[in-house]
Each structure stands twice: as structure tokens, then as C-alpha cells.
Amino acid sequence: xxxxxxxxxxxxxxxxxxxSVLLLxxxxxxxRSMPWRGIxxxxxxxxxxxxxxxxxxxxxxxxxxxFIARFPALKDLAEADExxxxxxxxxxxxxxxxxxxxxxxxxxxxxxxxxxxxDPRLLCRxxxxxxxxxxAVASIAYxxxxxxxxxxxxxxxxxxFGIRDNIHMPEARKKxxxxxxxxxxxxxxxxxxxxxxxxxxxxxxxxxPDCDRCPLFSVCDAFIRGDAAELPVIPGSAPQKIVSxxxxxLLFGNRTLIRKxxxxxxxxxxxxxxxxxxxxxxxSFLYKNFHIEAKPAGEAISARHVFTHLxxxxxxxxxxxxxxxxxSSGYAWFEISSLNNLAFPSAMNIPLKTxxxxxxxxxxxxxxxxxx
Ligand code: SF4
Numbered sequence: 001x002x003x004x005x006x007x008x009x010x011x012x013x014x015x016x017x018x019x020s021v022l023l024l025x026x027x028x029x030x031x032r033s034m035p036w037r038g039i040x041x042x043x044x045x046x047x048x049x050x051x052x053x054x055x056x057x058x059x060x061x062x063x064x065x066x067f068i069a070r071f072p073a074l075k076d077l078a079e080a081d082e083x084x085x086x087x088x089x090x091x092x093x094x095x096x097x098x099x100x101x102x103x104x105x106x107x108x109x110x111x112x113x114x115x116x117x118x119d120p121r122l123l124c125r126x127x128x129x130x131x132x133x134x135x136a137v138a139s140i141a142y143x144x145x146x147x148x149x150x151x152x153x154x155x156x157x158x159x160x161f162g163i164r165d166n167i168h169m170p171e172a173r174k175k176x177x178x179x180x181x182x183x184x185x186x187x188x189x190x191x192x193x194x195x196x197x198x199x200x201x202x203x204x205x206x207x208x209p210d211c212d213r214c215p216l217f218s219v220c221d222a223f224i225r226g227d228a229a230e231l232p233v234i235p236g237s238a239p240q241k242i243v244s245x246x247x248x249x250l251l252f253g254n255r256t257l258i259r260k261x262x263x264x265x266x267x268x269x270x271x272x273x274x275x276x277x278x279x280x281x282x283x284s285f286l287y288k289n290f291h292i293e294a295k296p297a298g299e300a301i302s303a304r305h306v307f308t309h310l311x312x313x314x315x316x317x318x319x320x321x322x323x324x325x326x327x328s329s330g331y332a333w334f335e336i337s338s339l340n341n342l343a344f345p346s347a348m349n350i351p352l353k354t355x356x357x358x359x360x361x362x363x364x365x366x367x368x369x370x371x372x
Pocket of ligand 1: 156159160203204205209210211214215216217218220221222223228
């Protein structure tokens with residue numbers, strides 16, 4: 001939704017003008033410093049906006065700096081190998097973002113002569129770029145006066161204008177998007193959008209907002225009525241599904257068993273075996289399904305990883321292997337010292353830590369008479 005038409009009632013137009021003036025004054029004094037700010041490079045804005053989706057600024061900064069040091073220009077990224085891009089994305093999770101970014105960079109090279117378009121409608125044709133990112137890139141990198149509406153913006157505007165309908169309903173969402181669009185100033189649209197992002201992240205936060213520090217309290221409906229903490233109205237969301245796995249960390253000489261995922265969740269990343277059996281049954285399960293002879297070599301550790309709609313509940317158990325045939329079904333015995341070169345999701349942090357400390361204590365050569 002990118003429109004320049006402003007059909008809101010006069011009082012709302014006055015109010016939206018006031019909003020941008022107040023917000024820009026506040027931004028000039030309190031803008032957060034970030035390595036992707038103050039530069040007009042659509043590629044870097046694009047990378048930062050993709051990294052910032054569902055990830056905190058503090059987490060993104062070091063990963064962004066590493067990524068840009070390795071791929072300083074769009075062309076460098078477009079020519080990169082997917083495995084290297086995923087490796088650099090390791091700390092950020094949600095790897096489909098990295099794959100789409102790579103695909104998008106190649107698309108820009110092929111379809112737009114290597115120039116990131118300034119028109120949000122063209123930006124939306126690029127892999128991984130939706131309306132929010134298109135608005136952010138167009139406004140921040142090219143100063144096009146369009147909004148960048150995400151959950152933060154919906155929250156801020158539902159409070160400012162006292163929208164008390166369920167914001168997941170299309171009518172309420174549409175109303176909020178129109179209000180957000182009508183508030184974007186003709187000049188400094190990028191700074192304005194970043195100011196709204198900062199306000200939503202630091203002042204008008206979910207739960208109880210910090211209205212005492214807010215530059216917009218004088219024009220805020222929820223502040224005046226005193227119900228800011230109850231807005232926006234969001235219906236209860238479905239509970240996340242919990243999936244339990246036993247995760248054997250197998251030490252066989254200086255190697256361990258891992259598998260490159262082919263499933264859509266975390267596709268292309270390496271994981272330790274995620275097995276559907278009770279932790280106590282692992283020795284017999286390993287023997288029956290992998291012909292691996294192994295005995296427990298330490299305490300089981302519980303680990304939990306939360307995805308958007310799913311929780312992995314894992315029991316990580318170290319094992320010492322006495323016999324193993326060559327692996328099959330996508331598994332591989334990998335040297336523990338080489339694991340650093342592979343891309344693992346953060347869900348594997350505890351198994352990785354376990355195998356490294358376990359190896360330091362127990363390292364032995366692979367026994368003779370095995371299937372290798
Ligand atoms: Fe949000 Fe409070 Fe500011 Fe209103 S006054 S925009 S509720 S922080």
C-alpha cells in the first residue's frame with residue numbers, strides 16, 4: 001500500500017502533521033546510533049532491514065558489520081556461495097531471510113542492472129522484500145515519502161489514534177495503515193520512519209509504554225484516556241507446538257555425527273541427530289537404526305529452542321562410540337575441529353558446547369575393526 005493521497009478528515013491531517021514535526025525533533029536529539037544509519041546506500045539499508053526482522057538491534061550490529069565487511073557491495077553478495085552466506089548468518093537465525101536476500105541480490109543484478117530500485121512497487125518484486133521492507137528501503141535510502149508499517153508502527157498508531165478494534169481484522173489494519181501513510185512527511189521520510197521505529201522500540205513499547213518520555217503524549221489518544229497499556233487489541237494467539245527430541249552427541253575418536261537438514265525449517269544447516277525416542281532408549285535406538293554401538297558418557301542436559309510457532313525441547317546426551325559403520329541418510333561423521341567451518345543454527349549451541357568439552361576430556365583415535 002503506497003499512496004500519496006491524503007483523504008483523512010482535517011483534524012487527522014493536522015494531527016498527523018504534528019506527529020511528524022514532534023517525532024523528527026525528538027529523533028534529531030535522541031536517534032540511536034547504528035552502523036547502517038546516516039548512509040544512503042540501498043543495499044546496506046536492505047541488508048540491515050532484513051537482519052532486523054525478528055532480531056534485536058544489539059544482536060544485529062556485529063553480524064551486520066561482519067556481513068558488510070565480507071560483502072561490501074550488492075555484486076559481492078550476488079556472487080557469493082549460499083553456504084558462506086548461511087555461515088555469516090549463524091547468529092541471527094530465521095535462515096530463509098538469508099537465502100531470500102541472496103536470491104534477491106542476484107535478481108537485482110539480473111533484472112535491474114545491479115541497481116536497487118527506488119520505486120516500492122518494484123522493490124516488492126524482489127525476493128524477500130515485502131511492503132514493510134520496500135517502504136523502509138525506499139524512504140531511508142532514497143527519501144521517497146512512503147510508510148514502513150510493521151508491528152511497532154501498528155502499536156504506536158493504535159495508541160495515538162485510539163484504535164480499539166482487533167488489529168488483526170482487515171478493517172482495523174487498513175485504518176491504521178492509512179493513518180500511518182498520512183503521517184509520513186514529504187521531506188525526511190527516511191528519518192521519520194526510523195524515528196517511529198525508535199519510538200516503538202524504546203518508548204512506546206509493548207505492555208506498559210514509557211509515556212513520560214514520549215514526544216507525542218500531547219497528541220496521543222491512549223495517553224489522554226489512560227488505556228495505553230491495553231492497546232493494541234490483539235486476540236489470543238495459538239500456543240506454540242512443543243516437539244521433543246533426544247539429541248545424542250556421539251564422540252567417535254575425533255569425530256561426531258551430524259546431518260545437513262533438508263527440511264524447510266533450518267534447511268541447509270547442520271544439526272546433531274534429532275531423534276524421536278526417549279533419552280533412556282538412545283543406546284538401543286542407535287543400534288537398531290544406525291548400527292552404532294555406544295555407551296552414555298555423561299549427564300543428560302536439557303535444552304530448549306523457541307521458534308515462532310514451535311518449540312524444540314531437547315535432551316542432549318553425550319555418548320562414547322565403540323563401533324560405527326559408514327553413515328547413511330544424509331548423516332556424516334565430521335571432525336570436531338572442523339565444525340567451526342559449518343553453519344549450525346543457534347538451536348545447536350548446547351550440543352556444540354557439549355561435543356567440544358567432551359572431546360577435550362575423551363579424545364582418542366577411532367578404534368580399529370570399525371566399519372571405516
Ligand atoms: Fe505511546 Fe504513550 Fe507516546 Fe502514546 S504517549 S505514543 S502510548 S508512549
